[in-house]
Structure formats: structure tokens, C-alpha cells
Amino acid sequence: xxxxxxxxxxxxxxxxxxxxxxxxxxxxxxxxxxxxxxxxxxxxxxxxxxxxxxxxxxxxxxxxxxxxxxxxxxxxxxxxxxxxxxxxxxxxxxxxxxxxxxxxxxxxxxxxxxxxxxxxxxxxxxxxxxxxxxxxxxxxxxxxxxxxxxxxxxxxxxxxxxxxxxxxxxxxxxxxxxxxxxxxxxxxxxxxxxxxxxxxxxxxxxxxxxxxxxxxxxxxxxxxxxxxxxxxxxxxxxxxxxxxxxxxxxxxxxxxxxxxxxxxxxxxxxxxxxxxxxxxxxxxxxxxxxxxxxxxxxxxxxxxxxxxxxxxxxxxxxxxxxxxxxxxxxxxxxxxxxxxxxxxxxxxxxxxxxxxxxxxxxxxxxxxxxxxxxxxxxxxxxxxxxxxxxxxxxxxxxxxxxxxxxxxxxxxxxxxxxxxxxxxxxxxxxxxxxxxxxxxxxxxxxxxxxxxxxxxxxxxxxxxxxxxxxxxxxxxxxxxxxxxxxxxxxxxxxxxxxxxxxxxxxxxxxxxxxxxxxxxxxxxxxxxxxxxxxxxxxxxxxxxxxx
Amino acid sequence: xxxxxxxxxxxxxxxxxxxxxxxxxxxxxxxxxxxxxxxxxxxxxxxxxxxxxxxxxxxxxxxxxxxxxxxxxxxxxxxxxxxxxxxxxxxxxxxxxxxxxxxxxxxxxxxxxxxxxxxxxxxxxxxxxxxxxxxxxxxxxxxxxxxxxxxxxxxxxxxxxxxxxxxxxxxxxxxxxxxx
Amino acid sequence: xxxxxxxxxxxxxxxxxxxxxxxxxxxxxxxxxxxxxxxxxxxxxxxxxxxxxxxxxxxxxxxxxxxxxxxxxxxxxxxxxxxxxxxxxxxxxxxxxxxxxxxxxxxxxxxxxxxxxxxxxxxxxxxxxxxxxxxxxxxxxxxxxxxxxxxxxxxxxxxxxxxxxxxxxxxxxxxxxxxxxxxxxxxxxxxxxxxxxxxxxxxxxxxxxxxxxxxxxxxxxxxxxxxxxxxxxxxxxx
Numbered sequence: 001x002x003x004x005x006x007x008x009x010x011x012x013x014x015x016x017x018x019x020x021x022x023x024x025x026x027x028x029x030x031x032x033x034x035x036x037x038x039x040x041x042x043x044x045x046x047x048x049x050x051x052x053x054x055x056x057x058x059x060x061x062x063x064x065x066x067x068x069x070x071x072x073x074x075x076x077x078x079x080x081x082x083x084x085x086x087x088x089x090x091x092x093x094x095x096x097x098x099x100x101x102x103x104x105x106x107x108x109x110x111x112x113x114x115x116x117x118x119x120x121x122x123x124x125x126x127x128x129x130x131x132x133x134x135x136x137x138x139x140x141x142x143x144x145x146x147x148x149x150x151x152x153x154x155x156x157x158x159x160x161x162x163x164x165x166x167x168x169x170x171x172x173x174x175x176x177x178x179x180x181x182x183x184x185x186x187x188x189x190x191x192x193x194x195x196x197x198x199x200x201x202x203x204x205x206x207x208x209x210x211x212x213x214x215x216x217x218x219x220x221x222x223x224x225x226x227x228x229x230x231x232x233x234x235x236x237x238x239x240x241x242x243x244x245x246x247x248x249x250x251x252x253x254x255x256x257x258x259x260x261x262x263x264x265x266x267x268x269x270x271x272x273x274x275x276x277x278x279x280x281x282x283x284x285x286x287x288x289x290x291x292x293x294x295x296x297x298x299x300x301x302x303x304x305x306x307x308x309x310x311x312x313x314x315x316x317x318x319x320x321x322x323x324x325x326x327x328x329x330x331x332x333x334x335x336x337x338x339x340x341x342x343x344x345x346x347x348x349x350x351x352x353x354x355x356x357x358x359x360x361x362x363x364x365x366x367x368x369x370x371x372x373x374x375x376x377x378x379x380x381x382x383x384x385x386x387x388x389x390x391x392x393x394x395x396x397x398x399x400x401x402x403x404x405x406x407x408x409x410x411x412x413x414x415x416x417x418x419x420x421x422x423x424x425x426x427x428x429x430x431x432x433x434x435x436x437x438x439x440x441x442x443x444x445x446x447x448x449x450x451x452x453x454x455x456x457x458x459x460x461x462x463x464x465x466x467x468x469x470x471x472x473x474x475x476x477x478x479x480x481x482x483x484x485x486x487x488x489x490x491x492x493x494x495x496x497x498x499x500x501x502x503x504x505x506x507x508x509x510x511x512x513x514x515x516x517x518x519x520x521x522x523x524x525x526x527x528x529x530x531x532x533x534x535x536x537x538x539x540x541x542x543x544x545x546x547x
Numbered sequence: 548x549x550x551x552x553x554x555x556x557x558x559x560x561x562x563x564x565x566x567x568x569x570x571x572x573x574x575x576x577x578x579x580x581x582x583x584x585x586x587x588x589x590x591x592x593x594x595x596x597x598x599x600x601x602x603x604x605x606x607x608x609x610x611x612x613x614x615x616x617x618x619x620x621x622x623x624x625x626x627x628x629x630x631x632x633x634x635x636x637x638x639x640x641x642x643x644x645x646x647x648x649x650x651x652x653x654x655x656x657x658x659x660x661x662x663x664x665x666x667x668x669x670x671x672x673x674x675x676x677x678x679x680x681x682x683x684x685x686x687x688x689x690x691x692x693x694x695x696x697x698x699x700x701x702x703x704x705x706x707x708x709x710x711x712x713x714x715x716x717x718x719x720x721x722x723x724x725x726x727x
Numbered sequence: 728x729x730x731x732x733x734x735x736x737x738x739x740x741x742x743x744x745x746x747x748x749x750x751x752x753x754x755x756x757x758x759x760x761x762x763x764x765x766x767x768x769x770x771x772x773x774x775x776x777x778x779x780x781x782x783x784x785x786x787x788x789x790x791x792x793x794x795x796x797x798x799x800x801x802x803x804x805x806x807x808x809x810x811x812x813x814x815x816x817x818x819x820x821x822x823x824x825x826x827x828x829x830x831x832x833x834x835x836x837x838x839x840x841x842x843x844x845x846x847x848x849x850x851x852x853x854x855x856x857x858x859x860x861x862x863x864x865x866x867x868x869x870x871x872x873x874x875x876x877x878x879x880x881x882x883x884x885x886x887x888x889x890x891x892x893x894x895x896x897x898x899x900x901x902x903x904x905x906x907x908x909x910x911x912x913x914x915x916x917x918x919x920x921x922x923x924x925x926x927x928x929x930x931x932x933x934x935x936x937x938x939x940x941x942x943x944x945x946x947x948x949x950x951x952x953x954x955x956x957x958x959x960x961x962x963x964x965x
Contacts, residue, residue: 029691032702066691069704202648204688239594239631240687280590280629282899283685297589299628299896304772304792358649358690365691396648432648432690446651450685456628457877457896457903458773464818467901468852488851495814498787498807499775605909612909618892618918619908627897 001259003145013137018056020096023073026059027211035070041086045093061212063125066365080106111381112363117352120328121368124212129247132254135215141260143335144219148268156227157183162338164350169323170427172416181310182228185318190230192221195323196237199283200399203430205354206324208366210244214251220327225272228320233274236291239281283454287502288321301456302502345371349415360435362387376410390435398427400447401507403514423514440519441526445473447511462505465496476526572610579614602633638673638680640718643697647686650694661708733799742795749790759803760841763878764791767955768887779803813845821852824873832932833942864914868926875933877903881925888955893918927951
């Protein structure tokens with residue numbers, strides 16, 4: 001395979017396209033809204049109208065606005081329909097040549113769509129995730145060609161460093177620095193691992209990328225492997241994402257077949273193979289040392305660091321671990337240059353970030369915005385605010401390791417440093433909007449229940465501490481807590497933070513600490529004595545004096 | 548729901564030894580061979596064993612340990628670490644309630660309690676007639692239309708307690724076993 | 728190996744660069760409390776009792792798994808560490824039933840020793856006390872999961888030294904528990920060699936010799952440590 005080979009695939013693909021395409025969202029969100037039935041109905045409606053030669057019905061990845069699924073987009077007209085039912089399809093097909101459909105049209109001029117800045121998601125909803133030709137037609141794998149043929153590994157690392165990209169898995173470690181560390185470690189064997197164990201409840205950015213544009217991840221991994229000197233890659237997909245696993249498997253087979261993975265890629269001396277690994281339900285496997293244990297077929301328990309994976313990772317060999325979104329940013333950075341990427345975003349947080357916007361907000365779904373966009377813009381403009389006449393109370397970011405940004409801080413710029421200053425974190429990009437009906441102590445209890453359930457059980461503070469904090473929070477929710485419970489709660493949180501072996505235990509107290517910081521009065525209301533004075537607790541049974 | 552506490556007894560009856568060439572597990576043998584019996588493929592193999600046999604019984608784990616040449620306690624340790632592996636048979640139908648953040652703030656806990664009442668079992672249990680297993684899932688990422696419940700693996704969005712109870716009642720009452 | 732110099736609790740200490748802080752401190756006569764550490768078997772940093780402070784980092788480090796570096800300044804006994812250790816021991820005591828007065832290991836128990844050292848006189852958190860049944864199926868030994876602190880010393884000594892890998896950990900989180908083979912009764916184990924290393928390695932009364940009554944179980948752990956390290960130190964006679 002060479003550049004002209006890629007171009008002829010792209011040419012054939014563009015040539016074979018029918019004049020009209022009806023793209024039907026086939027990502028999990030819309031599948032849950034029965035988009036499969038819509039797809040089947042669309043195909044038979046096209047056949048019934050005798051339009052198979054001019055209209056293509058395509059299953060594509062996420063179209064973004066999950067709350068209004070199933071979504072259908074008609075190209076080249078650029079019309080999008082929402083909440084489509086099988087009854088709507090006939091009028092959608094009839095309206096392809098002009099005229100209006102009775103199906104509900106999505107407002108593409110809404111800020112939800114216009115404020116997006118798609119880089120990671122630029123192909124999402126556009127390419128057919130199950131056909132490599134569709135990706136190649138959008139210029140796919142050309143960047144890999146240029147990298148392998150025209151750049152040295154050191155130049156690739158420099159370009160990534162220049163972009164200022166930071167790890168999108170949550171911690172925000174500079175990607176270029178990580179690559180440089182692995183590149184300079186001497187070893188007879190190295191590998192590249194894609195962390196696709198997106199376990200944070202309320203986050204589905206990586207799932208969307210895997211289901212919508214899997215080749216993007218493979219191309220990013222191949223570029224990374226070339227840069228650090230690795231010949232083997234692993235993608236660790238969480239067990240809850242079977243569709244993502246299937247799509248990646250198909251993508252790897254297709255890339256193998258075209259020689260875009262394997263030996264002597266693009267006639268260069270570079271070999272690279274990718275193996276898929278599937279998880280089986282363990283949030284802790286998102287932690288990199290636990291993830292490596294799981295890839296090796298073991299219990300997913302973390303081990304102390306150092307040594308870091310860059311020095312001693314899989315089978316004790318240097319290992320580069322990045323998450324899905326990080327790898328998905330790599331091809332555009334190498335295509336357009338690190339300087340281009342660094343011009344987007346804020347001083348310290350470059351580029352864009354994908355968020356899954358959910359909860360008490362009118363428009364839920366996937367958004368990609370430049371770093372530094374304010375939370376107000378995201379919630380009020382793009383999300384169209386809180387529904388049902390309710391007021392905004394807080395926005396939960398960063399999942400079980402994150403915290404709540406109260407409504408009073410809604411003008412915060414969304415970047416790594418600003419969120420950390422408020423006691424929350426960027427995390428992987430889950431964003432749950434909470435209205436004023438939300439019980440914050442109950443929310444803290446939910447996250448602690450999650451952490452206790454997902455604790456691997458290896459170290460004492462996390463194994464027993466999460467269970468004990470959960471029990472204390474139950475007392476607050478039941479309004480039976482005492483003042484000494486509050487003291488103990490804070491002491492346990494401090495212990496877990498400083499003494500736990502891995503990030504799961506160290507960050508488990510964050511939802512409690514953050515709600516204590518902004519909503520302490522709700523904890524105080526959970527204490528029996530104070531509750532009684534507010535009339536929340538029944539009067540003692542004996543009210544009169546004995547005679 | 549409550550946090551899992553250790554089982555009262557950790558000693559289920561000892562598995563019967565696998566007879567040489569136990570034909571029930573032969574299809575699994577092919578999978579193990581495809582992975583060349585490498586120890587790092589244990590989770591993949593347990594995954595496909597679960598898909599094939601529905602659950603990971605003692606004899607099955609014993610078979611895997613022998614064929615992969617791994618200590619049986621090691622195989623047991625891995626099989627019980629991951630939540631998606633089940634060591635006991637499941638019901639003919641599964642009803643999985645998402646307990647992600649978004650589903651939770653949108654009422655998944657109430658919905659679950661309603662299902663528990665209607666079915667007379669707790670989350671993680673199977674009805675006495677072996678018909679339905681009620682389970683929790685950890686956010687498969689369909690938060691856009693929370694709360695979400697999975698019936699035999701099919702996701703249904705914007706569920707309410709009433710609609711969920713109606714669906715499982717269909718399984719419980721008429722025995723017609725039709726999909727929701 | 729290169730010799731490095733570091734400071735532990737205001738004392739200058741020299742050690743090899745592949746040494747752990749725990750070793751270096753031990754060689755210098757500075758005691759750091761441990762539970763999951765056992766001389767000669769791999770360290771896992773699980774009990775977190777040996778946490779120390781290292782100057783220049785707000786984080787705490789497990790002395791058993793952190794290697795020394797030149798010029799490192801370590802503190803092993805600060806107010807913060809004492810506070811954390813005490814609460815961690817309380818957590819361990821709350822997790823299972825550790826009533827000393829009815830335990831075979833009373834008076835010879837490392838958990839009890841650590842609790843006394845740390846000044847634990849009561850437990851502030853709620854007792855969890857799940858009910859486990861005792862396993863007395865083995866002809867020489869017994870297992871009482873109610874006394875187990877999940878330090879995994881039995882698992883490691885059985886795997887690394889005896890080579891049988893009879894023990895492992897099943898379940899996860901608070902539901903973790905040690906198992907033999909496929910969680911069958913210990914006496915039915917096809918792999919156990921009845922060598923007793925796990926019993927000696929166990930820091931509490933969770934694994935014991937049959938016939939031991941309350942307070943009677945004394946384990947000669949230094950003898951096991953001697954056997955375990957004999958090959959490495961080439962000291963075959965005690």
C-alpha cells in the first residue's frame with residue numbers, strides 16, 4: 001500500500017456514492033431509542049419508492065443530540081430529523097428531493113450545534129464506522145503515511161509536545177512528555193496501550209469515538225508506536241461496550257487486510273500490530289497498573305508506582321498508555337501541526353475537549369468545545385438550560401473522582417486548572433447537570449457506593465474506608481448522624497486521600513469533600529440534633545409530666 | 548441496595564473432576580487453542596466460556612485451569628474479581644437497571660426499588676422459578692436518555708417505574724416469554 | 728549496586744540503590760510498623776501501615792515498595808503518620824471479628840501488637856463483622872476467615888516459596904476473601920502439601936494449627952523467614 005493506493009480507494013469510494021445519503025445514528029444512545037427499527041424502515045421505504053440507486057441509507061456513529069434520538073440526517077441537503085419513528089420514514093424519503101417532511105426537524109442553528117468545535121468528533125456521524133474505505137475517503141491514514149515516510153520519531157514527539165496536548169483520561173499529564181519518556185527508554189520490546197476502559201458513570205465520550213470512528217484510534221496508535229519505538233499495541237475495551245469492541249475488531253481486520261497494520265507498513269521498516277482485549281466489569285481497570293494486570297490476564301489490582309509504565313509496564317517492558325480521546329487527537333495534530341492545535345484553548349489547556357452533557361438539562365448528548373469555554377455557555381446555551389421550571393444547583397464533573405461546581409461558580413472556564421481550583425476535576429469529561437431538587441448528600445452516597453463496589457480490595461484504606469464512609473453517609477441521609485460522625489467522616493476522607501494505594505481510593509473522597517465544601521448545610525441537616533430543632537424529627541413520645 | 552458483604556460460607560460443594568475429554572467443554576478447548584493457552588488470555592477465555600455456557604460453574608473453571616495450566620485458585624480469583632462473570636446460573640431473562648450518575652439522579656434507585664417489590668427479589672438475585680435475573684449495570688453510557696433499563700440486553704430509554712414493572716410483569720404473569 | 732546516603736528520622740543512613748526504605752531503616756535500627764510485609768517474599772504495599780513522608784512530596788509512600796535515592800529525606804513517625812496508622816488499624820479491627828480474648832493467637836498476634844503500639848484503645852467506626860464459617864477440614868490446620876486481614880502473606884508464601892499456589896484471593900473490595908483451589912474446603916485441596924508455611928506466615932489467628940486453644944498459638948515466624956531467605960543470603964544454618 002502506498003499513497004496512490006490510498007487515493008484510489010478514496011476515489012472509488014467517492015465515485016460509488018449515491019447522490020443522496022440518509023444517515024441514521026447507530027450509536028448506543030439512539031439504539032436505546034430503537035434507531036434500528038428506523039433504519040430497517042428507511043431501507044424498505046427507499047426500496048418501496050424504487051430509489052435504491054439514488055439514496056443510500058447508512059448507519060453512522062453518534063450525531064450528538066442524544067436526548068432527541070433517534071436522529072436521522074439527510075445529505076447533501078444538511079437536514080436533520082429528531083425523535084424519528086418508523087411512521088416518519090416515508091415522508092423523510094419523499095422529502096429528499098425537496099419539500100417538507102412531517103418528521104420533526106432538529107434546529108441545527110441552535111448553539112448546541114453551532115458552538116461545537118469538532119476535531120476528535122469531526123468524522124463522527126459522517127463516516128461509516130464499519131468500512132475503512134469511508135475513513136480513507138476523508139483522508140484517513142494519509143497522516144500515517146507522511147509520518148512514516150517523511151518524519152523521524154523524534155520529530156513526531158516534538159510535534160506532539162508543541163501541540164500542548166494533555167492526557168484526556170483525566171489526570172492531564174502532558175502527552176509529549178510521556179511519549180518522550182517511553183521513546184528514550186532502552187528496551188528490546190515496547191508497546192502502546194489504548195485505555196478504552198471508560199468507566200466513569202455518566203461519561204460516554206470514548207465510546208462514541210470507538211463506535212463512530214474506530215480507524216482514527218488505530219491511526220493515532222500507529223503514529224504513537226512509531227514515535228516511541230513500539231511494534232505491539234493493545235486496546236483494552238471495557239466489557240460493557242460490546243458494540244465498540246466489535247467495531248474495533250472489524251476495523252483492525254480491515255486495516256490488516258490493506259496492510260495499514262502489520263509488517264512494513266507503507267513500505268517503511270515499521271511493523272505494528274494491535275490486539276484487542278476486553279474487560280469484564282471492573283472500574284479500577286481504568287487505573288493504568290490495574291489495566292496492565294488485566295491485560296496480562298490477572299485480577300485487576302493496582303500496584304504501587306514507581307516504577308511507572310513508561311519504565312516497567314506490560315511484562316516489565318516500557319509501555320505507553322494513553323486513552324481513546326488522546327489517541328484520536330493525534331492524526332489531526334500531525335496533519336495540521338502542533339502549532340495549529342496549541343492555538344486552540346487556553347494558556348495551559350490546549351485544544352478541545354469532548355464532554356458528555358447529561359442530567360437535568362434540555363439538550364443532552366456529546367459536545368466538543370475548545371478548552372476554556374465557560375460552564376455557563378455549556379449548560380445554558382448549548383444545553384438550553386434546566387427544564388421543568390427548576391433552577392440550576394450544581395454541575396458534577398469528573399465522575400466518582402470529581403466534584404460539584406455550584407451554580408454560583410457557573411462562569412468558570414472549563415480547563416484543568418480552573419476546575420481543580422474549585423475542588424473538582426476535568427476527569428474524562430462526564431458532565432452531569434443537577435437541578436435544585438437534587439439531594440447532595442444522597443449524591444455523595446451514590447458515588448461512595450460506587451467506589452466501595454469498585455474497590456479492588458487490595459489496600460486497607462480503600463477496601464474498608466469506602467465501606468465505612470458509605471455507612472456514615474447513610475446515617476446522614478437517614479438524618480441519624482451525630483456531630484462526631486461528621487468529624488469521623490472528614491478524618492476518613494483525609495485518610496483515603498493520603499494513604500490509598502491508587503487513584504481510585506485517593507480520589508474516592510472527592511465527591512464528599514466537594515459537597516461538604518459547598519453544601520455543608522445539607523450534611524448538618526442530616527444530623528439528628530440539628531434536624532430536631534428544625535422540626536424534621538418527631539417530638540419525643542412523652543410530652544406531659546407524670547402526675 | 549446495600550454494599551456486598553462476604554458470603555456466609557465460602558465453601559460451595561467441591562466441583563466434580565472433569566473427565567478426560569469432557570465433550571461438553573470441547574468448544575472451549577478450541578478457543579483456548581486459538582489463544583495458544585497463553586495465561587494472559589484467561590479473561591478472554593472466561594468471557595467466551597460465559598457467553599457459551601451462561602455462567603462459570605465449578606467444573607468449567609476446573610477445566611479452564613487444567614487446560615491453561617494455571618493454579619485453580621488463581622482462576623477462581625480472576626473469575627470472582629470481575630463483575631460480569633457469574634458463578635451461578637442466571638434467569639432466562641435479564642433485567643439490568645443502569646446505576647450510573649445520570650440514571651441515579653433521574654430516579655433509577657426508585658425504579659429499582661419498584662422492580663424489587665414487583666418481583667419479590669433483590670438486585671443481584673434470580674426469581675425462584677429461574678425466569679428473571681434482576682441486576683445492576685455500571686453506566687454503559689446511554690445517559691442521554693436516562694434512566695435506562697436493559698431487557699435481555701436491549702436498552703429502553705426514559706423508563707419509569709410503572710413502565711418497567713409492566714414489562715417484567717409480562718414475563719412473570721403470562722409466561723408467554725415475549726420480548727418487551 | 729551503588730551505595731547511596733539518605734536521611735531517615737534525622738539520621739544519616741547508607742544503603743544500596745536497590746534497597747527499599749523499609750530495609751534501609753531496618754538495617755539502621757529504625758522500626759517502621761508493617762503487616763503485609765514478610766521478609767523474603769515479594770512486597771505488595773497493601774496494608775499501608777509502613778507509609779512514610781518524603782521531603783518534597785505531599786504524598787505518602789509505602790516504605791516496603793519505595794526504593795531509596797541519594798539525598799532522600801524520610802520521616803517515619805510524624806503526627807500525621809501516627810494519626811493515619813491508628814485509623815487504619817481501627818478499620819482493620821472493624822472489618823472482621825477480631826475479639827482477642829477468644830482468639831488462638833491472643834498475645835502472639837501482629838495485628839494486636841500494632842494496635843497496642845499505635846495506642847488503639849477503642850474503635851470509632853462501626854463494626855462490620857460478617858459471619859464466616861471456620862474451615863476445620865484440613866487434618867493439621869484450620870482457617871478462620873473471621874480473623875483474616877487480607878494481607879496475602881499466605882498467598883505469596885505458598886506461591887513463591889512452596890510453589891503450590893493453593894491460596895489466592897477471591898472476590899473483590901470488602902467481599903475479598905482468601906480461598907484454596909476453587910474455594911473448596913482446605914482439607915479437599917488437591918494442591919496443598921500441608922507444609923504449614925501459610926500458617927506460620929499468617930500474622931493473626933486466621934490460619935492456625937489444629938488443637939491450639941485460646942492464646943496458645945505461637946508461631947516461629949523468624950524460622951520461616953530464615954528458610955525463605957536462606958538461598959538468597961546463602962545462610963543455610965541458623
